[in-house]
Amino acid sequence: MAQKYGDVLLLRLGTRNALVVSSFSAAEECFTKNDVVFANRPRTLAGKHLNYNSKTMGFSNYNDHWRSLRRLTTLELLSANRLLMFSGIRHEETKLMVKQLLKEHCYYSSDHDESDHNNNNNNNYTKWTRVKLRPKIVDLVFNIMMKMIAGKRYYGNEVVEEEAKQFQSIMREVSGLLASSNINDFLPFLQWIDFQGVEKRMTNSMKKMDSFFQSLVDEHRKILERAESDANGHDQRNMTFIDLILSLQKSNPQEYDDETIKGLILAMLFAGTDTSVITIEWAMSLLLNHPNAMQRALGEIEGNVGHERLMNESDLPNLNYLHNIINETFRLFPTVPIILPHESSEDCNVSGFHVPKGTMLLVNAWTIHRDEKLWEKATRFWPERFEGGDDHTEVGNKLLTFGAGRRVCPGALLGRRVVALALGCLIQSFEWDRIGAQTVDLAEELGLTMSKFQPLEALCKPRQAMICTLNKL
Numbered sequence: 001m002a003q004k005y006g007d008v009l010l011l012r013l014g015t016r017n018a019l020v021v022s023s024f025s026a027a028e029e030c031f032t033k034n035d036v037v038f039a040n041r042p043r044t045l046a047g048k049h050l051n052y053n054s055k056t057m058g059f060s061n062y063n064d065h066w067r068s069l070r071r072l073t074t075l076e077l078l079s080a081n082r083l084l085m086f087s088g089i090r091h092e093e094t095k096l097m098v099k100q101l102l103k104e105h106c107y108y109s110s111d112h113d114e115s116d117h118n119n120n121n122n123n124n125y126t127k128w129t130r131v132k133l134r135p136k137i138v139d140l141v142f143n144i145m146m147k148m149i150a151g152k153r154y155y156g157n158e159v160v161e162e163e164a165k166q167f168q169s170i171m172r173e174v175s176g177l178l179a180s181s182n183i184n185d186f187l188p189f190l191q192w193i194d195f196q197g198v199e200k201r202m203t204n205s206m207k208k209m210d211s212f213f214q215s216l217v218d219e220h221r222k223i224l225e226r227a228e229s230d231a232n233g234h235d236q237r238n239m240t241f242i243d244l245i246l247s248l249q250k251s252n253p254q255e256y257d258d259e260t261i262k263g264l265i266l267a268m269l270f271a272g273t274d275t276s277v278i279t280i281e282w283a284m285s286l287l288l289n290h291p292n293a294m295q296r297a298l299g300e301i302e303g304n305v306g307h308e309r310l311m312n313e314s315d316l317p318n319l320n321y322l323h324n325i326i327n328e329t330f331r332l333f334p335t336v337p338i339i340l341p342h343e344s345s346e347d348c349n350v351s352g353f354h355v356p357k358g359t360m361l362l363v364n365a366w367t368i369h370r371d372e373k374l375w376e377k378a379t380r381f382w383p384e385r386f387e388g389g390d391d392h393t394e395v396g397n398k399l400l401t402f403g404a405g406r407r408v409c410p411g412a413l414l415g416r417r418v419v420a421l422a423l424g425c426l427i428q429s430f431e432w433d434r435i436g437a438q439t440v441d442l443a444e445e446l447g448l449t450m451s452k453f454q455p456l457e458a459l460c461k462p463r464q465a466m467i468c469t470l471n472k473l
């Protein structure tokens with residue numbers, strides 16, 4: 001049964017109600033006036049398994065504990081100060097991605113030999129080559145996350161082969177299962193159809209993942225203990241997220257137990273990787289279809305950074321147009337088109353509707369981001385619309401890319417940095433073009449996250465002005 005009132009739809013799905021919100025004003029009402037009521041997440045099949053115990057940060061069924069876990073995440077792990085400590089990792093990994101692209105996709109022209117290359121002859125690389133960008137970005141983002149979490153890289157070169165293979169296989173398995181359980185999560189009355197199959201496979205995969213994460217925690221615990229018993233008592237390594245929570249565990253073992261650490265690793269990997277990868281791919285696709293915007297972004301980077309070095313995070317505050325491109329990408333292709341479900345903990349009122357306790361809230365960010373009443377020329381890619389403001393301006397606030405209210409994404413700052421750094425370095429280092437005259441197809445793949453249906457393939461070659469710098473990376 002369904003009741004509709006303006007852009008708000010109340011569905012009764014068996015024992016479950018869902019409130020579907022497609023207007024900014026109704027969404028605002030849910031996340032401001034009713035923020036406390038909608039602070040919980042519903043119990044979903046994926047959530048149940050992405051959940052070590054009732055405490056785990058992330059997706060569902062941890063409603064009693066989310067406040068303390070959010071505090072840990074936002075204040076201890078993903079705060080601006082803490083992120084600054086890890087900026088070296090992000091810079092190093094982005095540099096490695098650029099280096100790898102250069103190695104795999106750039107050739108010497110036939111009339112130059114290796115010595116030209118060594119002499120940094122600027123005419124060496126003249127050929128356009130085809131690049132499948134998504135695998136490169138996946139490697140980059142996973143490596144950044146796992147370096148910050150555990151000090152390990154599992155993709156590309158310089159990895160411990162066996163461990164990396166195991167990690168990659170577990171990630172593939174769990175991602176596949178999460179994708180297959182999504183429809184059941186949104187339409188719970190369908191769960192009986194494949195409930196047994198999906199649930200059984202999920203239990204097995206989660207066991208594998210649990211033991212993998214436990215071995216990481218044990219390894220870090222041993223290293224910390226060894227460092228403490230060392231005569232100097234100095235640990236020379238860079239701290240990782242696991243180390244940071246293990247040190248909190250000492251003073252508060254009940255709050256920060258191993259289950260919490262594993263739950264946090266899991267939440268960060270599943271909430272923080274796909275989302276950033278998808279955004280970078282959409283942004284590059286949009287820029288290929290709008291070469292003038294690409295040119296303007298390049299001009300801004302060249303003006304602020306030059307050609308003598310690869311851009312880094314300290315350049316980001318000067319690159320307004322790059323941020324405008326990213327905001328416009330977030331607007332047109334929000335990675336999480338329907339914001340992760342919230343649930344009402346008591347009866348409330350939204351846009352004149354009586355919403356019963358236990359109703360699942362589904363906010364349609366995709367529709368709101370393309371609402372003509374809210375955005376001038378709403379379907380047009382026009383980064384300039386964000387000019388003269390930042391995310392706290394009126395326009396910026398209409399973006400629901402990271403959700404809103406108490407459960408707003410705690411990784412927004414990190415996500416934005418990773419996207420901006422990767423995109424900026426790709427624009428600065430390489431020339432990009434479409435394959436053929438056709439524009440890049442912007443069809444979307446349906447799912448909990450909204451990736452590009454056709455993975456992006458493009459032509460690339462190093463920028464002449466950057467060759468010297470790139471050869472030195």
Ligand code: HEM
Nearest residue numbers: 058268271272275276336340402403404407408409411415
């Ligand atoms: C472009 C990048 C990203 C996008 C678009 C994105 C988007 C979102 C959205 C829409 C939500 C739901 C918010 C709500 O329900 O109101 C969310 C939640 C979450 N995100 Fe992100 N995210 C990104 C990056 C990250 C990163 C890098 C991390 C962590 C390392 C992260 C961790 C989380 C977690 C843990 C939650 C659940 C929060 C809770 O339930 O309280 N996200 N994200």
